Amino acid sequence: MVDGYVEAADGITIEPSRGVERAVLAWGRWYTLDLPGDMANDRLAELESDLFEHRAAAGGGAGVGSAILWRAVRGVPSDVSWRFSRLRRTALSAPHGTFPLALPAIAHLATAALLTWGVFVVARVTGSLLAGSWAGAWDLLAAGVAGLAIAIVGGWLVAVRRRRMLGAFWLAAASFLLIRFGTMAVVATSVTLTEFQHDSMEQFMLLVRAATLAGVLFFAAMAVWWTAAPQATDRPEWGEA
Amino acid sequence: MGRRREGQLVPLEVDILGAGMELQASEGDFYGFSLAKRIAEQADAAALTAHGTLYKALARLSEAGLLDSAWEDAAISETEGRPRRRLYRVTGAGELAHQRELAAMAAPAAAPARVAFA
Numbered sequence: 586m587v588d589g590y591v592e593a594a595d596g597i598t599i600e601p602s603r604g605v606e607r608a609v610l611a612w613g614r615w616y617t618l619d620l621p622g623d624m625a626n627d628r629l630a631e632l633e634s635d636l637f638e639h640r641a642a643a644g645g646g647a648g649v650g651s652a653i654l655w656r657a658v659r660g661v662p663s664d665v666s667w668r669f670s671r672l673r674r675t676a677l678s679a680p681h682g683t684f685p686l687a688l689p690a691i692a693h694l695a696t697a698a699l700l701t702w703g704v705f706v707v708a709r710v711t712g713s714l715l716a717g718s719w720a721g722a723w724d725l726l727a728a729g730v731a732g733l734a735i736a737i738v739g740g741w742l743v744a745v746r747r748r749r750m751l752g753a754f755w756l757a758a759a760s761f762l763l764i765r766f767g768t769m770a771v772v773a774t775s776v777t778l779t780e781f782q783h784d785s786m787e788q789f790m791l792l793v794r795a796a797t798l799a800g801v802l803f804f805a806a807m808a809v810w811w812t813a814a815p816q817a818t819d820r821p822e823w824g825e826a
Numbered sequence: 827m828g829r830r831r832e833g834q835l836v837p838l839e840v841d842i843l844g845a846g847m848e849l850q851a852s853e854g855d856f857y858g859f860s861l862a863k864r865i866a867e868q869a870d871a872a873a874l875t876a877h878g879t880l881y882k883a884l885a886r887l888s889e890a891g892l893l894d895s896a897w898e899d900a901a902i903s904e905t906e907g908r909p910r911r912r913l914y915r916v917t918g919a920g921e922l923a924h925q926r927e928l929a930a931m932a933a934p935a936a937a938p939a940r941v942a943f944a
Contacts, residue, residue, distance in 0.1 A: 609877070627912070630897075631858055631881055634909040638859035639874070641908070652873070660878025667882045 605650040606636045609657040616668045618746055619689040621675060625746065692807045696740050696756060699763060699800070703733035706767035713774035721773025729770045732762030739804075753808035760800030768793050835927050838875065838883050841865050843892065843924040846916045857898075857911040858884065884914065892920035 613632045617625035636653060643649035676686045706729040713719040714726075736759035742752025772778040782789045835843075845864040849856035856864075858881060862874040887893045894915045903910040916924070 628881065630910060631912045632877060634857065634911050635859045635862075635877060637909050638857075638911075642859070642863065656874055656876050657878075658876075659873075660876030660880070663876065663878030663882045665878075667878065667885070 605654050606640070609636060609653060612657060612661075612664070614746060615744065616664045618744065618749075619686075620668070620671050624671060688807070688810060692743065692753070692804075695800075695803060696736075696743055699736050699756060699760060700733075700740055702767065703729070703736045703759070703763045706763060706770055707733050709774050710770050719774065720779070721770055725766050725770040725773060728762045728766035732759050732767055735759040736763060750808050750811040753804045753811060757801045757804035757808065760804055761797055764800050765793055765797040768796075835923065836883075838865075838879065839887055839892075840924065840927050840931075841868070842880075842883055842887060843916055843920050843927075844868075846893070846914060847921065847924065850915055855913040855915050857913055861914070887920065888914075890919075892917055892923050 610629065610633060613629050617628050620628075639653055639656075640649055643652070672686055710719065710721070710726050710729055719726075735755055739752045739755030739759055742755055743749040745752070772782050842861060842865070845861055845868060846856050849860055849864055853860070859874075861884075862880055866872070866874050884893065884895075888895055894917050895912055898911045898913050900910055
């Protein structure tokens with residue numbers, strides 16, 4: 586029964602469209618994110634086995650990559666509804682005082698908000714530079730760009746289960762740069778905001794520092810929370826030794 | 827589309843139980859891809875059941891006690907150079923549910939509820 590699979594594995598039909606399997610497994614890792622480790626591992630292992638068997642059974646035939654992709658795409662609604670049913674079940678069975686659904690959801694929302702803010706800061710400053718009206722220091726611009734870059738890396742890391750703790754630390758660093766220096770960069774692009782800052786310097790600085798502290802502490806807390814949360818066992822990527 | 831009643835099997839689940847019993851009779855057990863392939867062969871369809879649809883249905887049937895599952899021995903998959911399979915078997919309750927569902931389908935006027943398992 587299995588001879589064909591071994592032969593297919595050795596004869597290598599996987600390589601040409603490995604990207605398809607990688608994409609399907611990446612989707613699998615996304616929709617199992619925040620689910621209990623065993624549950625996520627079981628689904629990913631089953632999916633990985635299916636992908637292998639599909640390609641092996643096709644024996645290198647043309648169109649197998651697109652057939653696999655089409656199977657995955659057609660299953661997306663079921664994947665999503667399965668995810669939400671499992672999340673609901675996890676939340677209902679969670680110990681009192683823990684928030685297995687709410688905290689990751691808030692973290693993802695905060696990540697999206699930080700990325701949006703970063704894009705706004707950089708776009709606003711770039712627009713101001715191009716218009717020749719930029720009155721701020723160059724280090725504010727540098728901090729904004731660096732903050733956005735770090736936020737993008739952090740956002741990608743938190744979307745990967747085994748790296749999300751590290752991602753939260755990146756986002757904490759990005760929060761510091763984008764909220765503290767990004768806000769000042771945005772202020773420097775506007776005469777109205779600059780006047781407001783001069784008129785209410787103490788309140789303004791208090792607000793910026795409080796927002797910065799909140800952002801940094803939130804993501805640092807998420808890093809600690811994810812460190813303590815049960816993790817799925819690290820799994821090798823498709824095709825890795 | 828209305829929500830299905832508790833215990834009601836959808837056509838895919840009936841197909842899974844039917845194909846699963848066939849594979850079980852010849853192979854001893856079955857796994858996701860072999861099942862998808864057999865269902866496609868039976869339906870004379872070119873496309874296999876989608877991953878999400880298939881594994882969600884398998885999970886539901888397992889939770890209902892109509893299927894049993896166990897991970898294959900890692901030594902076997904390593905020897906054969908492939909990922910481990912999750913092996914399924916249709917339980918006695920699954921066989922009964924399948925028979926009841928087929929009977930209900932054959933006589934829809936007499937048994938419109940299609941209740942297959944509790």
